[in-house]
Amino acid sequence: MKPYIPLGIYLALMAAAxxxxxxxxxxxxxxxxxxxxxxxxxxxxxxxxxxxGYVAFLAMGAYGVGVVLTYLPGLGLAALPVGIALGVAxxxxxxxxxxxxxxxxxGAYFAIATIGVNEGLKHLIVGANIWGGxxxxxxxxxxxxEFGRETALFLSTxxxxxxxxxxxxxxxxxxYLIQSSRAGYAxxxxxxDEDAAKVMGINPTKYKxxxxxxxxxxxxxxxxxxFAVGNMQVFPENVFFIEYILDGMAVMFLGGAATVTxxxxxxxxxxxARDLVGQVWPGAQALxxxxxxxxxxxxxxxxxxxxxxxxxPPKAREWLP
Amino acid sequence: xxxxxIGSVYGLxxxxxxxxxxxxxxxxxxxxxxxxxxxxxAFFGFTLWGAPPPxxxxxxxxxxxxxxxxVYYVVVKPLMKAGELNILVALFALGLLIAExxxxxWGPDFRGYTWSIGSVSLGVLVVELSKVLGAxxxxxxxxxxxxxxxRTYFGRAVRAVVQDPVGAQVVGINVERVFLLSTAMGIGxxxxxxxxxxxxxxxxxxxxxxxxxxxxxxxxxxMGGLGSIMGAYVAGLLFGVFxxxxxxxxxxxxxxQPFEMALFLAFVLLLLILLFKPTGLxxx
Numbered sequence: 341m342k343p344y345i346p347l348g349i350y351l352a353l354m355a356a357a358x359x360x361x362x363x364x365x366x367x368x369x370x371x372x373x374x375x376x377x378x379x380x381x382x383x384x385x386x387x388x389x390x391x392x393g394y395v396a397f398l399a400m401g402a403y404g405v406g407v408v409l410t411y412l413p414g415l416g417l418a419a420l421p422v423g424i425a426l427g428v429a430x431x432x433x434x435x436x437x438x439x440x441x442x443x444x445x446x447g448a449y450f451a452i453a454t455i456g457v458n459e460g461l462k463h464l465i466v467g468a469n470i471w472g473g474x475x476x477x478x479x480x481x482x483x484x485x486e487f488g489r490e491t492a493l494f495l496s497t498x499x500x501x502x503x504x505x506x507x508x509x510x511x512x513x514x515x516y517l518i519q520s521s522r523a524g525y526a527x528x529x530x531x532x533d534e535d536a537a538k539v540m541g542i543n544p545t546k547y548k549x550x551x552x553x554x555x556x557x558x559x560x561x562x563x564x565x566x567f568a569v570g571n572m573q574v575f576p577e578n579v580f581f582i583e584y585i586l587d588g589m590a591v592m593f594l595g596g597a598a599t600v601t602x603x604x605x606x607x608x609x610x611x612x613a614r615d616l617v618g619q620v621w622p623g624a625q626a627l628x629x630x631x632x633x634x635x636x637x638x639x640x641x642x643x644x645x646x647x648x649x650x651x652x653p654p655k656a657r658e659w660l661p
Numbered sequence: 662x663x664x665x666x667i668g669s670v671y672g673l674x675x676x677x678x679x680x681x682x683x684x685x686x687x688x689x690x691x692x693x694x695x696x697x698x699x700x701x702x703a704f705f706g707f708t709l710w711g712a713p714p715p716x717x718x719x720x721x722x723x724x725x726x727x728x729x730x731x732v733y734y735v736v737v738k739p740l741m742k743a744g745e746l747n748i749l750v751a752l753f754a755l756g757l758l759i760a761e762x763x764x765x766x767w768g769p770d771f772r773g774y775t776w777s778i779g780s781v782s783l784g785v786l787v788v789e790l791s792k793v794l795g796a797x798x799x800x801x802x803x804x805x806x807x808x809x810x811x812r813t814y815f816g817r818a819v820r821a822v823v824q825d826p827v828g829a830q831v832v833g834i835n836v837e838r839v840f841l842l843s844t845a846m847g848i849g850x851x852x853x854x855x856x857x858x859x860x861x862x863x864x865x866x867x868x869x870x871x872x873x874x875x876x877x878x879x880x881x882x883x884m885g886g887l888g889s890i891m892g893a894y895v896a897g898l899l900f901g902v903f904x905x906x907x908x909x910x911x912x913x914x915x916x917x918q919p920f921e922m923a924l925f926l927a928f929v930l931l932l933l934i935l936l937f938k939p940t941g942l943x944x945x
Contacts, residue, residue: 388744449887467923468922633754641743
């Protein structure tokens with residue numbers, strides 16, 4: 341497996357965002373779907389477990405930046421890395437807690453355990469009125485104060501786009517590292533027959549947790565870059581919006597689960613399909629997304645890249661992981 | 662006491678989830694969407710035709726059963742071989758599809774209606790008669806379903822499939838028909854539950870209301886032991902009490918949004934039960 345094509349695409353998009361900042365919002369929107377699919381893929385694609393509370397990781401990332409900017413003034417430019425680090429750490433910690441409990445359970449039970457994570461955390465933030473409660477955190481003034489106006493505006497456009505693309509690129513590398521290591525073989529064995537894998541001396545929970553936490557940390561980074569840095573605000577209704585998990589799954593299934601190039605192809609098609617629907621029939625994007633996921637899962641369960649790989653000669657397959 | 666009354670309806674909402682999981686081993690992750698459909702049936706039945714909720718309940722039961730059959734033929738049956746991930750994702754997508762279709766057809770606003778037929782005093786507390794009626798409907802449905810599963814041929818077939826699908830097939834049970842009818846009954850009962858629920862939420866009908874009830878139903882189903890019918894109903898009662906007490910305690914503690922906190926607690930409870938006793942709190 342050679343991850344150069346997907347990595348090259350992310351680098352090219354990064355260069356494009358710097359060369360033409362006026363298009364950086366567009367690139368960010370496309371890249372968000374790609375990277376989301378990429379991150380979801382590391383867990384769902386590699387384990388074939390499904391997490392319906394996944395959006396909570398995006399939210400944790402966004403709140404990390406939001407909380408540092410709001411409650412720790414005076415950090416200057418350092419607030420950005422500190423905030424992102426906090427967001428990623430919170431996403432990873434949440435994944436560790438949920439995973440340690442729920443990943444010991446099989447398929448359906450795991451899905452059930454995760455179903456409340458998203459709603460539960462949203463209700464905690466709104467109900468206990470922490471971190472801005474239902475009103476959310478507005479970060480624009482804090483960002484202007486900490487970074488200066490010009491830098492803040494640059495960060496919210498090109499900076500946020502770059503961070504999203506970095507998240508996507510890290511996801512590609514992580515996927516490559518996992519798949520070409522012991523963990524990849526362990527996960528493949530678990531995917532095929534969890535009991536047999538256990539008998540062979542593989543600890544399923546350990547490897548599933550590894551994939552889960554990697555995936556969650558990347559989503560945390562993504563949430564921090566897209567919502568907090570990019571939109572300069574964190575609203576609970578927005579960052580806990582359940583549709584993002586469906587977006588991630590749509591991108592992943594469209595491109596092909598457990599492939600590395602899949603989410604890039606899927607993200608590209610998905611963004612433009614969504615855009616088209618938005619122009620033809622405004623307000624129906626979510627309806628079409630749900631329908632799309634439904635149709636792909638039923639009719640093309642391997643996805644585009646997954647199906648393509650079946651028909652490629654082995655040499656070419658190496659280049660299209 | 663008021664906890665028991667709403668809990669009875671929670672139990673009713675959970676029956677369908679438990680039945681479907683028990684028979685097909687499929688977790689209907691879009692359960693709340695069917696509750697939402699039932700709620701809209703009650704709302705439109707009442708406001709457009711003046712149909713009282715019990716009448717709407719019968720309509721919703723039939724509509725839900727039809728929907729359930731459709732779900733079985735379109736999603737569950739073709740994907741049974743493709744694996745669990747595909748079924749769960751497809752059901753989830755279907756649930757959002759239903760919610761989005763409802764939003765486009767009926768708008769995103771919260772709606773509701775009140776059906777007042779007087780109230781009755783139960784010891785220390787005066788309860789509206791409509792709520793008592795909702796709770797009784799739930800009780801009758803739960804007991805009816807249990808009797809149906811124990812006393813009729815079809816009920817015994819269902820229980821045989823629950824124990825061993827292959828064995829059931831060997832002794833001549835049409836397993837596919839059992840799957841189909843269980844899905845239809847499960848979803849039908851859920852929409853009926855949605856109708857009864859509207860008696861408790863005077864302004865709470867909204868296309869996205871399903872999410873909360875999916876969470877609540879799963880908490881209850883896991884509490885009662887996934888797949889157990891009476892377990893689900895009794896756990897529903899318990900959850901109702903638990904929620905009322907939680908609401909009371911959280912408002913005493915000065916939280917601005919006690920209802921939201923009670924829901925957070927429901928989620929914590931779900932994780933705790935799955936951690937310590939994934940087979941349910943009691944055997945029924």
